[in-house]
């Protein structure tokens with residue numbers, strides 16, 4: 001299997017090890033596979049009896065053909081170990097009727113980014129060997145909260161890799177900030193910027209594209225690599241849990257082989273939902289892909305009108321991992337639907353005018369698979385409360401956005417197929433807002449909120465979030481967004 005840029009009309013030439021190492025394509029596009037491998041119903045049925053690591057290794061081996069199965073199985077077994085994913089990697093929980101919640105936050109940072117970031121560093125480590133690389137990889141990450149911590153946990157103390165994380169100083173929760181500021185490991189660095197998530201992401205992209213920076217790093221034995229969800233090594237592992245969910249639906253008798261199910265994904269950068277789409281292209285019987293947004297609802301508008309327009313107000317919401325104006329992975333969907341030439345033109349228009357409009361046929365094709373809904377702040381809080389009161393399920397703010405979207409879709413369409421709703425964070429990650437939504441009053445302080453939420457709802461604080469306030473703070477730096485490159489050089493001491 002070879003890979004090419006979303007913006008290139010040339011033949012695919014890059015191996016998966018090369019693109020996992022490189023991250024972003026040289027022309028600014030994202031890497032995509034030249035074709036989609038098939039997954040037959042027979043293969044799916046065989047996976048029903050396998051553990052999550054085996055399911056993951058089998059799916060990944062279809063895309064990462066320059067890794068052998070034993071390598072992948074070793075890495076998947078280490079990544080999705082029951083001691084780091086307590087209670088399983090992607091368990092399905094009954095909400096009510098045909099609604100299932102897929103909990104993707106049982107990993108070491110209590111957020112779904114762990115699903116990819118526990119395996120990706122291992123894949124990168126092997127990629128360095130496979131490509132004969134002798135320099136140290138410097139991973140730069142822009143995060144709106146969860147990615148940063150999950151990447152730091154995934155890469156800490158990995159050989160020949162350093163990682164630096166940038167986050168918007170007022171754009172992440174108090175708990176997320178604490179998680180990052182207290183990160184352990186000898187090869188990690190964290191820096192806040194004055195700006196929002198898009199400023200951080202743009203800043204990282206600018207650094208990646210700066211040739212003099214690259215040269216300076218090269219002279220000192222480093223090269224840039226990314227861990228953001230634009231990296232294929234992040235995306236591919238996310239295909240797995242949709243297959244895994246279907247296996248579980250089959251095992252539970254909710255679906256018979258061939259029956260389809262819908263998925264609803266709380267969406268930011270469009271990586272998670274795009275992975276579901278890839279699973280569908282492989283042959284997994286997914287019906288509709290419901291794209292759930294918060295008040296930053298560009299994707300809802302895009303999926304309805306065909307116009308993507310980032311020229312609008314930006315809201316800080318209680319689901320900050322979805323506070324995004326540029327959903328980078330949408331470019332991959334455009335490439336699959338409209339081809340590389342048009343994708344390059346859309347992206348040029350996006351960077352020049354902040355918007356683009358796809359042709360009617362392109363929109364129609366997209367709408368065959370995707371539909372968008374959003375939940376504003378009130379709807380999100382109401383959903384948290386109702387879900388807790390009516391069904392005894394405590395959901396985080398992002399998950400609540402998805403539950404709301406799923407219900408809107410079902411109400412509007414009457415579609416009765418089983419609905420798998422992704423739960424992307426533990427409610428304890430956003431304990432303050434969850435507490436307020438459930439009880440109608442504020443916790444005594446943001447830092448007390450987890451304990452109070454636990455007492456109120458009689459649920460347990462997951463291990464990655466317990467005792468957070470007692471860990472020593474290591475990183476407190478805040479820089480203006482123009483100074484991000486300097487912060488990188490500072491960290492490397494060059």
Ligand SMILES: *Cc1c(COP(=O)(O)O)cnc(C)c1O
Nearest residue numbers: 146267268269270271272321424
């Ligand atoms: C990253 C994240 C999302 C959005 O996922 P994308 O793949 O960027 O669309 C949703 N919820 C949480 C909690 C996240 O951390």
